Amino acid sequence: MSQPSPSDTPRLVVCAIAGSLRRGSYNRALLRAAQEVAPDSLDIRIFDRLGDVPLYNADVEAEGDPEGVRALKDAIREADALLIATPEYNHSVPGVLKNAIDWASRPPRGSVLAGKPAAILGASPGMTGTARAQSALRQAFVFTQTPAMLQPEFLLGRANEKFDEAGRLTDEGTRTFLKQFLLALEAWTLRLRD
Template identity: 75%
Template sequence: MMTVDTSIAPTESATRPLVVCAIAGSLRRASYNRALLRAAQELAPDGMEIRIFDLIDVPLYNEDVEAQGDPEPVRALKAAIGQADALLIATPEYNHGVPGVLKNAVDWASRPPRGAVLAGKPTAIFGASPGVTGTARAQTQLRASFVFTQTPALLSPEILVYRAHEKFDAEGRLTDEKTREFVARLLRELADWTRLLQARNQ
């Protein structure tokens, strides 16, 4: 008697590694948010590859410069986001808001208005700060920008790493176990959500 296999074969996007472009909104070498991205690399679930992109060489957005063609660091930024399945952003909070270096990167990546690499890119946001409120205001402002750029941002879990100086060691390793659990959960949620969106768009 012949049997028929009714199972659905996994798609290529479901079997290949999930590539995540990770960006920290700080240029400081010993930044807690850079350290947070390194922790994410360490805690990434199986099947996820996190690639950190450094914003240090990205110039200030200038439409006159853009009209002459994107500078090489901007092309590299757009390529890193465009080639990734998802985006992971670790933002500090400066003066109750998004750091200029990060907002500048968003401004570049939002161009051109049609077909920008940020459009439709699944994104997770978290952040670390020595303050007691973490980076709540900065994350809220970043989400507001993503409404305009049509960048879907994961709603939960919300990770606000407050009193960061107590959660990282002298080498910049995230040592707080509860925070490590939250970061690992965020990455699992990002992976599942990204796969779901990819399946819907096929």
């Protein structure tokens, strides 16, 4: 019996979300770089509609998920894994990202986040590269039962020195590490699936 060729092997779909609404966000740029360096076995799809997700309100939820929330949940549901690039605001996760996680965590039983393999990364002009925000997001993922990859960590500090004016990641060492990080996410996803 012959082995399937690499082209026959289905690609893993990764839903990538940047926790920033800013067009020039380093974290959005980091996800675009991830698309560029990803192995052929990963299909990284950036969900770029956080601005369409309203503030969480149980009264609104009781009437049915708004369209932006449905789109978010569908993107996560259809993916094999989740990749979140978070900025750090006031030592924590930006409100827009936390709001999206709050919506995606509903309903508490059967949420699209439950059991979804995830990886967290972040870019910042500061030296710590979003370490505190990533830690806060991991705490939220404990409650949502979202298994976040522990290692390697991806904490891109001094991001302003590693992207060009067009938002392209130009630092070759960072590009190489990003590819290794994505390979680790692939292995994490396959491990949890098996």
